[in-house]
Amino acid sequence: MALTVDNLTEWINSFAQKVNDQKDYLSELDTPIGDGDHGNNMARGVKAVQESLENKKPAELTDAFKQIAMALISKVGGASGPLYGTAFLEMAKKSKDTTDLGELFAAANAGIKKRGGAQVGDKTMVDVWEPLSDQLAQGSLAQEDIDKAVNGTRGLVAKKGRASYLGDRSVGHLDPGAMSSGYLFTALIETEGIL
Amino acid sequence: MALTVDNLTEWINSFAQKVNDQKDYLSELDTPIGDGDHGNNMARGVKAVQESLENKKPAELTDAFKQIAMALISKVGGASGPLYGTAFLEMAKKSKDTTDLGELFAAANAGIKKRGGAQVGDKTMVDVWEPLSDQLAQGSLAQEDIDKAVNGTRGLVAKKGRASYLGDRSVGHLDPGAMSSGYLFTALIETEGIL
Amino acid sequence: MTLGITIVSHVPEIAEGLPKLLKQVAADVPLTFAGGTDDGDIGTSMEKISQAFTDNSADEILAFYDLGSAKMNLEMAQEMSDKTIHLYDTALIESAYTAASLLQADVPLNDIEEQLKPLKIK
Amino acid sequence: MTLGITIVSHVPEIAEGLPKLLKQVAADVPLTFAGGTDDGDIGTSMEKISQAFTDNSADEILAFYDLGSAKMNLEMAQEMSDKTIHLYDTALIESAYTAASLLQADVPLNDIEEQLKPLKIK
Numbered sequence: 001m002a003l004t005v006d007n008l009t010e011w012i013n014s015f016a017q018k019v020n021d022q023k024d025y026l027s028e029l030d031t032p033i034g035d036g037d038h039g040n041n042m043a044r045g046v047k048a049v050q051e052s053l054e055n056k057k058p059a060e061l062t063d064a065f066k067q068i069a070m071a072l073i074s075k076v077g078g079a080s081g082p083l084y085g086t087a088f089l090e091m092a093k094k095s096k097d098t099t100d101l102g103e104l105f106a107a108a109n110a111g112i113k114k115r116g117g118a119q120v121g122d123k124t125m126v127d128v129w130e131p132l133s134d135q136l137a138q139g140s141l142a143q144e145d146i147d148k149a150v151n152g153t154r155g156l157v158a159k160k161g162r163a164s165y166l167g168d169r170s171v172g173h174l175d176p177g178a179m180s181s182g183y184l185f186t187a188l189i190e191t192e193g194i195l
Numbered sequence: 196m197a198l199t200v201d202n203l204t205e206w207i208n209s210f211a212q213k214v215n216d217q218k219d220y221l222s223e224l225d226t227p228i229g230d231g232d233h234g235n236n237m238a239r240g241v242k243a244v245q246e247s248l249e250n251k252k253p254a255e256l257t258d259a260f261k262q263i264a265m266a267l268i269s270k271v272g273g274a275s276g277p278l279y280g281t282a283f284l285e286m287a288k289k290s291k292d293t294t295d296l297g298e299l300f301a302a303a304n305a306g307i308k309k310r311g312g313a314q315v316g317d318k319t320m321v322d323v324w325e326p327l328s329d330q331l332a333q334g335s336l337a338q339e340d341i342d343k344a345v346n347g348t349r350g351l352v353a354k355k356g357r358a359s360y361l362g363d364r365s366v367g368h369l370d371p372g373a374m375s376s377g378y379l380f381t382a383l384i385e386t387e388g389i390l
Numbered sequence: 391m392t393l394g395i396t397i398v399s400h401v402p403e404i405a406e407g408l409p410k411l412l413k414q415v416a417a418d419v420p421l422t423f424a425g426g427t428d429d430g431d432i433g434t435s436m437e438k439i440s441q442a443f444t445d446n447s448a449d450e451i452l453a454f455y456d457l458g459s460a461k462m463n464l465e466m467a468q469e470m471s472d473k474t475i476h477l478y479d480t481a482l483i484e485s486a487y488t489a490a491s492l493l494q495a496d497v498p499l500n501d502i503e504e505q506l507k508p509l510k511i512k
Numbered sequence: 513m514t515l516g517i518t519i520v521s522h523v524p525e526i527a528e529g530l531p532k533l534l535k536q537v538a539a540d541v542p543l544t545f546a547g548g549t550d551d552g553d554i555g556t557s558m559e560k561i562s563q564a565f566t567d568n569s570a571d572e573i574l575a576f577y578d579l580g581s582a583k584m585n586l587e588m589a590q591e592m593s594d595k596t597i598h599l600y601d602t603a604l605i606e607s608a609y610t611a612a613s614l615l616q617a618d619v620p621l622n623d624i625e626e627q628l629k630p631l632k633i634k
């Protein structure tokens with residue numbers, strides 16, 4: 001079982017599918033604690049990713065990660081653009097040395113944390129990326145881990161991003177970026193032949 | 196010797212003349228320590244004042260002061276608009292009780308200070324209005340007093356208005372609003388029959 | 391009693407543009423703005439500010455401005471208005487954004503003002 | 513070595529409008545801006561920011577932004593630029609105005625940064 005350009009593409013297409021299906025839901029999550037655009041941002045981003053991968057089939061994993069990153073960086077528009085973009089850019093760099101998922105995701109997570117300055121507990125996508133990257137490194141990621149991480153953001157006080165303006169009042173709402181990140185991990189474990 | 200609608204109008208017309216003649220110079224003064232528009236602002240303002248007084252000859256001093264104030268407030272556009280406007284508005288109020296120049300100018304000066312929060316020494320028009328209002332109250336205002344007050348702003352560090360952003364670097368430049376205020380006082384002492 | 395926001399800028403484009411950022415997080419907060427002089431040049435206009443107070447459907451208004459001369463016209467308009475106008479000496483964009491987010495979440499004015507305090511820079 | 517300013521805002525109108533205020537006090541300071549997403553919507557664009565760095569005739573740039581997500585795109589553009597980019601977490605309009613006035617008066621960068629410190633709010 002290993003990551004290839006083909007199953008990476010399959011994974012990303014599955015993620016795109018989920019984002020498109022849940023576009024309105026993601027924007028709804030972003031409404032009480034943000035500006036209500038996360039679904040639209042991500043849908044625009046994954047569309048650009050799919051177009052890029054179709055227009056120019058990447059020769060290597062590194063190219064694939066880079067194309068994904070650049071499309072997200074250019075097209076998302078919101079905070080999630082540079083964050084997801086940095087994640088895939090870090091995976092591109094790391095993929096020159098290894099295809100180990102644990103290492104790739106650890107690099108991605110470190111990139112997100114550096115880019116946005118968020119730590120675990122700040123009610124951001126980091127609350128999904130960090131624990132699930134750890135699980136991947138340990139070779140045991142299941143849907144219930146994903147649900148737990150995503151749902152865990154509900155009780156947190158936002159410390160970064162737009163939701164942080166609401167302080168304590170952000171409690172009781174799921175973080176939209178955590179939810180979309182959850183879809184990325186679900187798509188990963190659902191794609192045959194990667195894990 | 197007393198203030199009447201006629202000699203007030205003469206005074207203001209003479210002030211307008213000086214502002215128009217020195218429009219470029221006032222804007223030049225405003226360039227190194229401001230945004231270079233004081234001459235244009237004041238020219239726009241006195242034009243509106245003259246139009247107002249021509250279109251509707253005021254019946255009373257109070258009306259005249261009020262019309263002048265409103266024209267300046269609407270048309271100047273820069274900080275000097277609310278400041279000169281407040282000065283004339285305060286004179287309008289005070290003119291209900293007295294036509295004494297000392298009292299009128301004391302009220303005007305207090306209005307400028309309240310509106311802009313500047314004190315003597317802050318390198319603003321207050322450095323002209325305050326000492327010269329005092330002189331008027333004492334019945335002895337001459338051109339050399341005016342020159343002294345205006346030129347005194349050259350050595351000051353700006354504490355209010357746009358020039359204050361330059362801090363110490365504002366030293367060595369005349370304050371444009373002090374200069375235009377100087378013209379107002381010169382026009383006053385030059386107008387026959389007021390002092 | 392409803393709370394609204396009025397934005398005052400020397401630049402017409404800033405005054406028009408900032409509400410677009412705020413509307414994203416505060417669809418239900420009454421927002422009006424006044425930008426530039428009567429002639430549309432760089433500067434502020436007491437009349438435009440008064441109009442922005444009148445046009446705002448709220449009866450209590452949080453007002454934000456860019457530079458000091460805008461504040462003077464704001465204060466004149468405040469004195470002439472029947473509404474309660476709160477004037478903040480805070481970073482224009484950042485504090486208007488903060489206030490808009492919090493008003494949308496029905497946060498009481500006292501708490502909003504507490505959160506605006508660190509943004510006081512004028 | 514010349515110093516310039518780049519303005520980054522989520523809103524195209526703010527990004528376009530602010531330089532008009534700055535030009536009044538800083539006619540000779542190189543000023544560029546990046547506003548909105550690639551499609552002109554509310555947001556920021558790393559490409560537009562990179563372009564604004566390139567288009568600026570200065571080789572050292574003071575960059576100012578409105579909200580946190582702009583900062584992330586700014587930092588990515590900064591990492592990709594050959595120029596020295598200084599990023600300030602200060603009130604956008606007020607600090608850009610301060611920097612512009614001081615740059616026009618040839619004030620050294622150290623002194624400018626000193627004067628920007630009290631405007632740090634992010």
Ligand SMILES: Nc1ncnc2c1ncn2[C@@H]1O[C@H](COP(=O)(O)OP(=O)(O)O)[C@@H](O)[C@H]1O
Pocket residue numbers: 030034035037038041042077078079080081083112115116117118123124125126160161162175176177178580581
């Ligand atoms: N500084 C940050 N660090 C990590 N994640 C962040 C940060 N800021 C925002 N996010 C994530 O981005 C999501 C919002 O994305 P999006 O709505 O697309 O951007 P925007 O907030 O600019 O509209 C949040 O739910 C959060 O997960």
Ligand SMILES: Nc1ncnc2c1ncn2[C@@H]1O[C@H](COP(=O)(O)OP(=O)(O)O)[C@@H](O)[C@H]1O
Pocket residue numbers: 225229230232233236237272273274275276278307310311312313318319320321355356357370371372373458459
């Ligand atoms: N807070 C203030 N208090 C008193 N006078 C002030 C203040 N701010 C500015 N001024 C005066 O206004 C003059 C500048 O007027 P003007 O150029 O028309 O306005 P702006 O600075 O808005 O362009 C200054 O030279 C100064 O005399």
Ligand SMILES: [Mg+2]
Pocket residue numbers: 030034035036037038078
């Ligand atoms: Mg959003």
Ligand SMILES: [Mg+2]
Pocket residue numbers: 035037077078079554555
């Ligand atoms: Mg957004």
Ligand SMILES: [Mg+2]
Pocket residue numbers: 225229230231232233273
């Ligand atoms: Mg000026």
Ligand SMILES: [Mg+2]
Pocket residue numbers: 230232272273274432433
């Ligand atoms: Mg001006």
